[in-house]
Amino acid sequence: MMMYPKEYKLLLQELINEQNLQIVFQPIFDVIGQEPMGYEALTRGPVSHPLQFPNVLFEVAHAFGLLSELELLCRRLAFKRFAELELAGKLFINVSPHTIEQKSHPHGETIKLLQQFGIKPEKLVIEVTERFEATDPSLLKDSLQHYRNMGLQIAIDDLGTGHSGLKQWAELRPDIVKIDRYFISDCHNNIVKRELLRTIFEMGKATGVSIIAEGIEQHDEYILLKNLGMQYAQGFLLAKPNVSPQSTFPSQLIQCVVGKTEVTGFDTEQFEIGNLVKPVMPVKADRKCIEVYNTFKSDDNQLCVAVVDEYNQPIGLVYRDQLAELFSSDFGRALYERKDIDMVMNPVMFSVEIGSPIDEISKYITDNDEFDKRPEFIVVNKGKYVGLANVRSLLKK
Known part of the structure; x- marks a missing residue:
């Protein structure tokens, strides 16, 4: 992790105190039903601010012990905006294991916020990201079970970016797994990525876990993923994050064709x-x-x-x-x-x-x-x- 000047702590504390953060949403589409199954809430700092970009924003928060405070504010703002837009489908929010492990992290806030903004618990998905790795797996597991007992769903974000991704899948038993962008990028030209993706989709089917392919940017990536059995997709090809997110399935993907023939009209398990x-x-x-x-x-x-x-x-x-x-x-x-x-x-x-x-x-x-x-x-x-x-x-x- 980078070393940040102390001034950045003051800048972050100021943003938190003033709640000067912007929430944008990126749709996650059901490519079979051709409609959003949910929206991921993402946070941005003010334009041209040193903490504008989320990777810097959260790294600074982690470095100066403000991660819990920042995540709780992001959660509040995301719930508020999600309710204002009256978005259909699920709301995905990112939570780091490091925050969950902190004893100072207040418990019960999530359910209070859901009640405050009239969001049903079953609409919320907690995305566990490996941005900051868990140090106590048993505490993480217990905390996630607490969320699950409240009716929330659990997702593993960025499968493949950390060493413990498959271990988390086995131990946490998530409802949803999101495949990291690395495996999606140029997958149509890489046989190793192609076979790994096929295996992940098959594992999802065998274990009853929904698989989301995120970070799709190329049409050829989308075609291959759909052929491999993808049902849920996220990425710039489908829609970019926005304050008022797109809810219509992209017209150019309604019929995914090569020449004039639809390439997904067959059962890859049977044939x-x-x-x-x-x-x-x-x-x-x-x-x-x-x-x-x-x-x-x-x-x-x-x-x-x-x-x-x-x-x-x-x-x-x-x-x-x-x-x-x-x-x-x-x-x-x-x-x-x-x-x-x-x-x-x-x-x-x-x-x-x-x-x-x-x-x-x-x-x-x-x-x-x-x-x-x-x-x-x-x-x-x-x-x-x-x-x-x-x-x-x-x-x-």
């Missing part, structure tokens, strides 16, 4: 091959070669792309190295750059229905030498393009 799909955007047959070439140049990880017809049925594959070879000379570039991509594509020799059993696909692939050189294959849903899969990931599964 194993669906777990291996990478939702790579296809190109239409009349796209110019130069446009596809530039697509490859903008993404070093993309090795091939599917070509689809007007009905979104796959008709070919274009490989990065082959197209690069055609463009390697001035003559080749001049000859091909304005031609339609279907003039240079490789016709589809093999595609897999998303409901096909993995063992059948594996047997077919191992019996065909063509996959030694070109390991990617197309996955379809009732003949319509869904995405690409890779032989290596199939054989690993």
Whole structure:
């Protein structure tokens, strides 16, 4: 933790005394029902103030022994604003284990505040964050059980940021677990993150715990997470924190599509091959070669792309190295750059229905030498393009 000048303690005490803090809310959406399941209350200091940003605000409070006082004020302001806005769904508030452990932390304040602002206990979710780690796990567990006895729900925030995340899951038996942004970021390009996320969703289902994926910022992250079984989502892609938060589900995510085909219209538990799909955007047959070439140049990880017809049925594959070879000379570039991509594509020799059993696909692939050189294959849903899969990931599964 950083060392802060003593002046910061005075600045913080002044903010607390004057209650000069702003509460903003970020919605947490149910992506199946396409409506908010709740809102997380977040605190900001005054604009351009040294303590404007929450990480500095709470670190200073912890450093100077004012964390309990600050959290109680944040709680009061959050309840007040939540009631004023008459928000539907649950209210999520952050509580650090360090505050719960403090003997000076007043007990019974939360239920008094709920009664004061007319909020039912079952609407409140206590998010236990690992920002400041617990030193007495038994006290933390007892304190959270006290909240639970009042009818509140318990959530573990930022699963994965501290060493004790899974241990907390086992010992605290939370109602909700929020996955840390680190595992969400660029998950569509990272097979390790993808498999960890799949495991977390499966653990949630097995233990009856609701899983929230937070920090979603990219459309491709959202697509993958939804394919893996995500029901609850939070992040800038869906809505940013605001004094008057958004309650409408983002229109651009109502139909999460690749081309014209919805990629989430299958049961990943029933269809194993669906777990291996990478939702790579296809190109239409009349796209110019130069446009596809530039697509490859903008993404070093993309090795091939599917070509689809007007009905979104796959008709070919274009490989990065082959197209690069055609463009390697001035003559080749001049000859091909304005031609339609279907003039240079490789016709589809093999595609897999998303409901096909993995063992059948594996047997077919191992019996065909063509996959030694070109390991990617197309996955379809009732003949319509869904995405690409890779032989290596199939054989690993």
